[in-house]
Amino acid sequence: MTEPVLLSSDRDAVRVLTVNRPDKLNALNAATLDALDEAFRAADADPAVRVVVLTGAGAKAFVAGADIAEMNTLSPAEGRDFSLRGQRMMRRIETLSKPVVAMVNGFALGGGLELAMSCHLRIAADTAKIGQPEVNLGLIPGFGGSQRLLRLAGRAATLELCLTGAPVDAARALELGIVNRVVPAAELEQQAMALATQLAGSAPLALRGVLDCINYGGECGIEEGLAYEAAQFGLMFSTDDMREGTGAFLERRKPAFKGR
Numbered sequence: 001m002t003e004p005v006l007l008s009s010d011r012d013a014v015r016v017l018t019v020n021r022p023d024k025l026n027a028l029n030a031a032t033l034d035a036l037d038e039a040f041r042a043a044d045a046d047p048a049v050r051v052v053v054l055t056g057a058g059a060k061a062f063v064a065g066a067d068i069a070e071m072n073t074l075s076p077a078e079g080r081d082f083s084l085r086g087q088r089m090m091r092r093i094e095t096l097s098k099p100v101v102a103m104v105n106g107f108a109l110g111g112g113l114e115l116a117m118s119c120h121l122r123i124a125a126d127t128a129k130i131g132q133p134e135v136n137l138g139l140i141p142g143f144g145g146s147q148r149l150l151r152l153a154g155r156a157a158t159l160e161l162c163l164t165g166a167p168v169d170a171a172r173a174l175e176l177g178i179v180n181r182v183v184p185a186a187e188l189e190q191q192a193m194a195l196a197t198q199l200a201g202s203a204p205l206a207l208r209g210v211l212d213c214i215n216y217g218g219e220c221g222i223e224e225g226l227a228y229e230a231a232q233f234g235l236m237f238s239t240d241d242m243r244e245g246t247g248a249f250l251e252r253r254k255p256a257f258k259g260r
């Protein structure tokens with residue numbers, strides 16, 4: 001029996017998805033793009049899942065890029081479709097209604113960095129190597145890298161990474177704002193799970209409100225963005241969790257959020 005290209009396991013309310021092509025450094029072929037799309041659709045729809053952690057199988061790579069062997073023979077129209085397929089899947093992750101944490105356990109190159117950037121938070125092993133090396137293949141980023149890296153790290157870093165194709169180490173990626181945290185490789189899983197567990201204990205509708213404000217409010221002008229934030233803020237007052245969170249503070253106890 002062939003191994004599935006994506007593994008899924010639940011640890012309480014945290015779903016861990018693992019891209020599982022370690023012999024190809026977890027390169028994203030079309031089947032893996034589709035498996036990720038379906039897995040994130042399912043995680044979004046499942047109320048028992050409050051947070052998703054995404055990683056790559058093996059010690060070496062998160063994801064070393066889109067599958068170069070598969071791309072080698074594509075026609076222009078197929079190349080465009082491949083790009084759209086990846087972009088759609090990553091946009092699904094970015095606009096998921098619950099937080100997604102990328103656990104970057106090694107190479108995050110090309111489509112791998114693009115995948116990590118579509119997640120809401122990135123925690124990287126100190127051994128990780130991060131870059132957009134597509135120009136070395138006569139290509140450019142095709143899964144949103146030119147757009148998300150620009151928004152995440154600005155023009156200077158984006159132009160440097162995309163034009164040179166040279167990877168940076170985890171410490172430099174942290175300096176550039178591409179990853180949120182860098183931890184010793186041996187502690188990565190424990191620290192990523194601790195972060196995910198913390199988020200899983202938070203108020204789901206408030207987390208969703210934050211994600212929506214960043215994803216939608218953050219892409220328009222300041223007036224519209226502020227109005228969107230105010231509308232989301234007002235919406236929180238319709239939730240049981242807001243009464244619970246503020247009430248628990250006043251009663252000096254720990255809140256128990258229910259996602260309602």
Ligand code: COA
Pocket residue numbers: 023024025027028064065066067068069107109110111133134137139
């Ligand atoms: N697509 C398809 N296969 C890939 C791949 C990718 N993006 N990245 C690695 N692989 C495969 C290799 O072809 C090799 O397969 P093989 O054993 O069947 O020959 C296997 O994964 C191991 O990779 P290898 O290159 O032997 O490992 P390495 O330690 O020498 O080098 C990298 C690691 C990450 C530096 C190197 O694999 C690399 O540069 N990969 C491509 C990165 C890239 O350009 N990504 C952007 C794609 S748009």
